[in-house]
Amino acid sequence: MRRLEGRPYNRAMLTGRQIGFVGGGNMAEALLAGLLRKGLTGPERLTVSDPLVSRRELLGRNFGVAVTDDNQAAVRGAEIVVLCVEPQVLDDVLAELGPSLESHPLVISVAAGYPLSRIQDRLVGTTRLVRTMPNTPSAIGVGVTAMSLAAGLSAADRQAAEQLFESVGTVVVVEERLMDAVTGLSGSGPAYVFAMIEALADGGVLSGLPRGTAQQLAAHTVAGAARMVLEQGEHPAVLKDRVASPGGTTIVGLSRLEQGRLRATLMSAVEAATQRSQELGKAENHHL
Incomplete structure (x- = not known):
């Protein structure tokens, strides 16, 4: 490509x-x-x-x-x-x-x-x-x-x-x-990211932050992290490891994400959306 x-x-x-x-x-x-x-x-x-x-x-x-x-x-x-x-x-x-x-x-x-x-x-x-x-x-x-x-x-x-x-x-x-894989990833992907921003903000509210502040922090965090991936050209895992110091807060949070199977769930979401796009493409009459 x-x-x-x-x-x-x-x-x-x-x-x-x-x-x-x-x-x-x-x-x-x-x-x-x-x-x-x-x-x-x-x-x-x-x-x-x-x-x-x-x-x-x-x-x-x-x-x-x-x-x-x-x-x-x-x-x-x-x-x-x-x-x-x-x-x-x-x-x-x-x-x-x-x-x-x-x-x-x-x-x-x-x-x-x-x-x-x-x-x-x-x-x-x-x-x-x-x-x-x-x-x-x-x-x-x-x-x-x-x-x-x-x-x-x-x-x-x-x-x-x-x-x-x-x-x-x-x-x-x-x-x-x-193109079906594209639909599953970048076509549907904004909805996954919106859900992640909402969840991060909810976590901030759970931890005592005002709703507006939590949402602003979550959205800017996602936007900044994405820009680093695009501009620095390094693998996301490398950038992730730079944030996660030994025994620190980030690695504890990452451990909880692994327990919740965040990465596997996101991969499955892209796969499921891709399969649905394939089904729609094969259907004689398209129904979204």
């Missing part, structure tokens, strides 16, 4: 290209914000379709983009189409969009568990395809997106897709067979 981070932006990849978003939910909103914040395109080049009036009004008001309830209108003339809909409705959406994609734009899907081959079966003749799995921290520009590329995708299309998602964080390119 390849990890892409901190690369200078080549604005030519997206500048002047019409981008149509099908679905105006949270991920579409994050991408719109990222694209405009980075100056990679202008609102006049962006169109979003969504069935909900409230979402259309919000996106139009906040970003100045064109909005519509017509999926075909959103992609008509687009050079890049981003499918931001739930996997259980993507079959119907693709059937609807087919006649409007005669120009064969670059099609990017964020639907979990929905394979590239299934998109190709429903968009006959479309080969410019990318499958992605972003996660929720993309909403504040610090997400991580795994990306799988259709065979034969051009370098220009690959760079355009990478740049689009780099606007909301880091991009990792993986083989499509690994």
Whole structure:
């Protein structure tokens, strides 16, 4: 796999290209914000379709983009189409969009568990395809997106897709067979970390800290520890051992975590979520 981070932006990849978003939910909103914040395109080049009036009004008001309830209108003339809909409705959406994609734009899907081959079966003749799995921290520009590329995708299309998602964080390119594992780890992972932060804060409250102080300490502790892993490039076990002095408080706490099988439980959570993603991908009708 390849990890892409901190690369200078080549604005030519997206500048002047019409981008149509099908679905105006949270991920579409994050991408719109990222694209405009980075100056990679202008609102006049962006169109979003969504069935909900409230979402259309919000996106139009906040970003100045064109909005519509017509999926075909959103992609008509687009050079890049981003499918931001739930996997259980993507079959119907693709059937609807087919006649409007005669120009064969670059099609990017964020639907979990929905394979590239299934998109190709429903968009006959479309080969410019990318499958992605972003996660929720993309909403504040610090997400991580795994990306799988259709065979034969051009370098220009690959760079355009990478740049689009780099606007909301880091991009990792993986083989499509690994996308279910990505879903189980980074896709579902924020929820595991939120649960850990809640539990750490509860421990602080149990030990006498005010709730607000405990939550702030817990969240900053997790954020700081993650940043050390990313910036220092050392194995987490090495960093852990530096905190755990002989006979000290940390090693006692770590011993209790081992008794509670924290590491084994987290590994099992990723494995279970991965298996569920595989089941959804095989299902004829997707149900989340």
